[in-house]
Amino acid sequence: MPLFNVYPLYNVTPVSAKGAYVYDENNTEYLDLYGGHAVISIGHAHPRYVEAITNQVSKLGFYSNAIQNPLQVELANKLEALSGCKDYELFLCNSGAEANENALKLASFQTNKSRVIAFKNGFHGRTSAAVAATDNKAIIAPINAQQKVTILDLNDLEAVKTELEKGDVCAVIVEFIQGVGGLDQATANFFEQVDLLCKANNTLFIADEVQSGYGRSGKFFAFQYYNVTPDIISIAKGMGNGFPIGGILIHPNIKAKFGMLGTTFGGNHLACAAGLAVLNVIEDEFLIDNVKVISEYFIKIAETIPQIKQIKGKGLMIGLEFDFEVSELRKKLIYDHHIFTGGASNKKLLRILPPLNINKGHINQFFEALVEALDE
Template sequence: MNLFQVYPLFNINPVKAEGSFLWDDKGQKYLDFYGGHAVISIGHNHPHYQNKLKSQLEKISFYSNSVQNDLQTELAKKLGELSGYENYSLFLCNSGAEANENALKLASFHNGKQKVIYFSGSFHGRTSAAVSVTDNPKIVAPVNFSERFIKCEWNNVAQLKQLFAENQGEISSIIIEGIQGVGGIVLPTEEMIQTLKNLCAENEVVLIMDEVQSGYVRSGKFFAHQEFDIQPDLITVAKGMGNGFPMGGVLISPIFKASNGLLGTTFGGNHLSCAAGIAVLEVIKNENLLENSEKMGAYIESEIQNFNHIKSIRRRGLMIGIELDQPCAEIRSNLLMKHHVFTGNSNDANVLRILPALNITEKEADIFIGALNSVLEN
């Protein structure tokens, strides 16, 4: 049997990782400034993370959600304390797409309405409802399409108000990324966020904040939306939550009432994933990664802002989009093949996406800065 080839692959086979570095099967060392789509939040094979998982493996790695699991309770408590959402509840699952599916479903259960507003440039996942609110027709199969999902242009307040007027009483939820990641590190305006907040409150619409990529300290705050004075009804998380272990979750406002069978998952919140999630939160707290995210993001921005071919830098914390005056594909390839630095792209062909581990140092940042300068000088 062969693999179902749906990914364009670099001819690189990583076999070892530590901190912000990878090694391939030929012994070549690489700087990881992309973290596998912002997944590696505390660095590869962090000692505390390793020890937590090893210890848990010696006890129990999995049982279903039909039994008590104190690790889930511990994870929820620590997440609430660090994020400032202690009065919310937590539903655990396996991925960002699954988190968004459950959030959209929970919103519709709550208010009995069907329609959902999403935004241009958005990416919320590849599963049923999640892909229906993703702005990429190439990955929306006919079975996923429905007129219940309504697209609004990003940061277009007038159109948002018009959509509410046209669909009065029918909108169940609005889903929006704290910062658009795949879209090219695109930031929402204060006006858009406040308008969303007010329209949702006035029309009994559930506000879902997708913090799958922008959450977990990535933006320099625990959640990107905390830059604004809002508390969404539902917050979805994944990626950096498990530092590579598949994990997702929904933070749920007290306005929602739980009932048996309302939501469910086979693997979500298993013992091993919870051990990974707890380790990540402990490292974030103990190593002050909230402060380091903003500090190192600002350092990188200040060092590269005058480089050739850079038009603008879109940044919050260590979520960085470098807009070039040309497509970034060749730049990204040269960084990888000539300087052995992993970076990311986006749906905007000119935007290079930078998502390093939250505990990077100036020494590691300088490797990237030097490589980028060398590539852009040519």
């Protein structure tokens, strides 16, 4: 049976990985500066991660959410302690799209309204409401287009105010650092005023931290650079270091009712073991501090390369913008220099999303290859 052909594939077949490196079937070593879309947060095959998953699956890998699962409580408490999101409640699911889908559904339940405001170049997932709030018509099917979504420009505060005052908006959803869209950010004033406008208009403010969360920005969450209080925070990617897990953090002003949200696989024992291992490593190895150090080092070198026209993003969620499309540069880095990097909807942007425990030697290796590839 052939695979449904929806992915354009590079001719690389990874068979193993360790730390910041991936190895193919010929044992060729690749430096991984993309982490499978910002998923690999603590490095491939981290020993504490492997041990936690191995021990858990040997005991109990899965049972339903109809029974007690102390690992969920342990994960929630650890997440509260490290993130600083005191008194929020946690709902666990399996992916970023599912996290945003549940965030939007919960906002509609809470406000009894149905329209969503999202932003140009935003990406929130491929499920029904999440994809409708994504600024990419090519992936929105007619069944998704039935959702009531208004896409506005980042930083257009007057447009947000006008739409919210119509009284039918249940949620404003925003990435504080856009991922797929190209690492654009709004101003502090915009984020902070939108937060206030939401609270004045019975609208929930949703922080999509699926890609920017878990320390990648240099803070646990990217919204923490601003004076805002999201009603819901969506998380996934780096949360499980490759194991499928997602969730939403829910402000205590929103009250739970039996049955309003649900999932079969979300928060299973194996997922929680993976999630706890990630948080423990982030804490014990001071990875958020490392993000700040390595980001500063990366930017300092990037600023010396004349072909780089702009450096975007924060922490280890970095974009290098050129005055040409980077698809051929990415291929050259993969095939000639054995380095994985990422692209974006901005075709001139090279995205860098490495493991959070990457070191200066890895950064040097990348820039040596980049300079050589640009000269070629």
